[in-house]
Amino acid sequence: MTTFLHDGDLPADALASASAVAIDSETMGLRLGRDPLCVVQLSDGQGDAHVVQLRRPDYDCPNLKRLLTDPAVTKIFHFGRFDIAMFFLHLGVVTAPVYCTKIASKLARTYTDRHGLKDVTKELIGVDLSKAQQSSDWGAAKLSDDQVAYAASDVLHLHALRARLDDMLAREGRDALAKACFEFLPHRALLDVAGWEDTDIFAHS
Template identity: 80%
Template sequence: MANYLHEGDLPDGLFAGVASVAVDSETMGLRLGRDPLCVVQLSAGDGDAHLVRLSRPDYDAPNLKALLVDPAVTKILHFGRFDIAMFRLHLGVVTGPVYCTKIASKLARTYTDKHGLKDVSRELLGVDMSKVQQSSDWGAPVLSPEQIAYAASDVLHLHRLRERLDDMLRREGRDALAQACFQFLPHRALLDLAGWEETDIFAHA
């Protein structure tokens, strides 16, 4: 198990042949259009994490972009709506296909309202994740060992989390509904970017 930091882009062929990759991002804040994308972290579920510290403002990362749109690789995210919007805004790609563990949790774990990654990982995997570095300076020219470890932790467990949530979704008969939500998710992110971030277009009012 190791964490790798890459400057600007992923190495050639790093995730060749994988069927799924866990993906997360770190930004300077949570407001679309104001806060830049700084770091993208990925894992193939093998215990290793790869962090890409992006070159701003050009965001020239062809290998990363190709992976995000590769139709043969499912991207596993938690609250993918935000990451997908950030990737479209700054990298110019629409990520897909995707699996969102937060959506899966909300559909499967209806006995709770705690669907953050920390809560879901603690219950389903017995993993207690630290969120101390979440609000640190991700635009810094040098990432600290603590930042690297934190960013890695956000992707290292998503493959196992997906397996547990898939079992629950099948048990509750909601796996097809979840898949439909995952397919719509990139469109939901595009609606956010187009100005409907706070509006439920399906509501009567």
């Protein structure tokens, strides 16, 4: 396994032949509109990871933006709702098509309420992820080796999780429902950005 650290943008030839790319991001916090996007990490599921430390505030990353909007590449997230909203706010793109392992887990693993990446990864593929660097300074001028390793670990297993969850969704007859949720997810993220972050517009009240 190799982790590549890139300054500002993904190289043009990186992940060029991938039909599905796992993606996650690191930010200075979890508030849309307040906390900046700092890092985007990606993997094609073959064991390597690309960690892009973005240049703020211009976010000049045409290769990354091209990948996020490529209709031929499925972007795999865990809780993609937040990442997609951050990409729209800071990169100006709507990410699609997408797959979210957290949504898939909630639809398939109805026997539990533990749908965090660490829990799902441990149960389904036997990998125990470390979350030690989750709350660290991602806006630092230089990322530590531990930060880079942590960022990579969050995307290296998403392809395997997707495969396991797809089997469970098909077994339970919920694969079509999951597909519809994934198609709506970018729109849900845009609702968050537009101010409906804490409102269920489908609710009666």
